[in-house]
Amino acid sequence: MTETFTALQAYETNEKNFEQRIVQRELSELPKHEVLIKVEYSSLNFKDALSANGNKGVTKDFPHTPGIDAAGVVVSDSSEQFQVGDSVIVTGYDLGMNTPGGLAEYISVPAAWVIATPSGLSSREAMIYGTAGLTAALCVNKLLMAGAKPEDGDVAVTGATGGVGTMAIAMLSKLGFKVAAVTGKLEANETLTSLGASKVIDRNSLDELAAKPMAKPQWAHAVDTLGGDYLFTLVKSLHYGGSVAACGLASAANFKANVYPFIIRNVNLLGVDSVELPLKEKNKVWDLLAGDLKLPNLGSMAEEITLGQAPQLLNQIINGHALGRYLVKLG
Ligand code: NDP
Numbered sequence: 269m270t271e272t273f274t275a276l277q278a279y280e281t282n283e284k285n286f287e288q289r290i291v292q293r294e295l296s297e298l299p300k301h302e303v304l305i306k307v308e309y310s311s312l313n314f315k316d317a318l319s320a321n322g323n324k325g326v327t328k329d330f331p332h333t334p335g336i337d338a339a340g341v342v343v344s345d346s347s348e349q350f351q352v353g354d355s356v357i358v359t360g361y362d363l364g365m366n367t368p369g370g371l372a373e374y375i376s377v378p379a380a381w382v383i384a385t386p387s388g389l390s391s392r393e394a395m396i397y398g399t400a401g402l403t404a405a406l407c408v409n410k411l412l413m414a415g416a417k418p419e420d421g422d423v424a425v426t427g428a429t430g431g432v433g434t435m436a437i438a439m440l441s442k443l444g445f446k447v448a449a450v451t452g453k454l455e456a457n458e459t460l461t462s463l464g465a466s467k468v469i470d471r472n473s474l475d476e477l478a479a480k481p482m483a484k485p486q487w488a489h490a491v492d493t494l495g496g497d498y499l500f501t502l503v504k505s506l507h508y509g510g511s512v513a514a515c516g517l518a519s520a521a522n523f524k525a526n527v528y529p530f531i532i533r534n535v536n537l538l539g540v541d542s543v544e545l546p547l548k549e550k551n552k553v554w555d556l557l558a559g560d561l562k563l564p565n566l567g568s569m570a571e572e573i574t575l576g577q578a579p580q581l582l583n584q585i586i587n588g589h590a591l592g593r594y595l596v597k598l599g
Pocket of ligand 1: 588
């Protein structure tokens with residue numbers, strides 16, 4: 269087995285300057301966890317862009333290899349839970365945060381982070397979903413558990429052209445929901461419609477509602493990836509009894525709120541986390557993604573890139589210019 273491998277490393281060049289380089293690393297530099305995995309595919313997520321650009325809330329020490337997603341084959345496992353050659357997926361926990369991540373040809377992780385790739389899903393397909401697909405499925409599941417039904421009316425999806433947004437649109441549409449895609453990129457109208465959106469809404473049109481205590485009911489339910497005032501705008505624009513699944517902060521972490529929508533319209537604000545979700549629950553969602561929820565056009569739902577192209581795209585993501593999913597082929 270080769271002792272060196274290729275990885276993306278983010279470097280702090282001075283106090284406020286970060287850059288990414290493709291480097292050769294030694295396997296001996298990886299942490300000594302139970303499972304060594306040869307990564308076949310990874311993907312780019314918003315959190316990877318934060319890590320690669322020095323966000324200390326995500327990654328404390330640099331140089332560092334980002335990559336919260338990885339799919340590949342087991343090289344060795346001291347816990348003996350996996351066989352050499354098993355296809356596996358790792359998403360979330362500390363991968364790519366303060367543990368060297370999936371934007372590299374090898375990762376070393378605790379067995380408690382590793383999922384056997386469900387049958388019906390290749391490593392490539394698993395990483396087209398990645399954390400974005402997993403999170404979108406969790407959001408959709410939360411809405412379903414709160415009683416959402418297609419006949420309730422439109423479901424708004426914010427950050428519509430992003431990874432979670434595109435996946436959520438496709439999944440809701442597959443389940444028969446009418447989706448209103450809320451985006452800052454009206455030029456992506458055709459892409460959003462082809463994913464299954466029945467309406468495309470200018471994100472700026474929500475801004476005028478931010479200062480109002482309540483808004484006219486517009487949507488039955490929503491999936492929110494933006495946070496900030498957009499989140500509360502969705503909450504106060506729901507029909508009676510509606511729900512918002514909140515998973516992101518692409519706009520901001522804080523928002524101003526009041527209790528009116530909750531006590532007058534009976535609405536639900538539902539939190540979604542894919543990172544620390546117990547492995548047993550993650551397994552169930554991956555089974556859904558490989559089975560009943562498998563998207564018909566999954567294979568073509570990402571732009572496949574090389575590791576060398578990742579730095580440029582991570583910068584596009586941090587600047588809000590991402591378009592859908594980016595699949596990174598390793599090796
Ligand atoms: P992407 O970068 O792929 O997409 C984010 C989208 O949000 C952009 O394409 C853009 O869409 C919109 N956007 C970006 N910046 C801004 C801004 N400043 N103001 C308003 N809109 C903006 O990110 P992901 O889809 O990977 O992640 C989305 C969010 O979900 C992130 O905050 C991420 O951290 C979070 N997340 C949370 C998870 C969890 O477990 N809770 C897991 C995965 C992600 P458009 O132009 O169409 O409006």
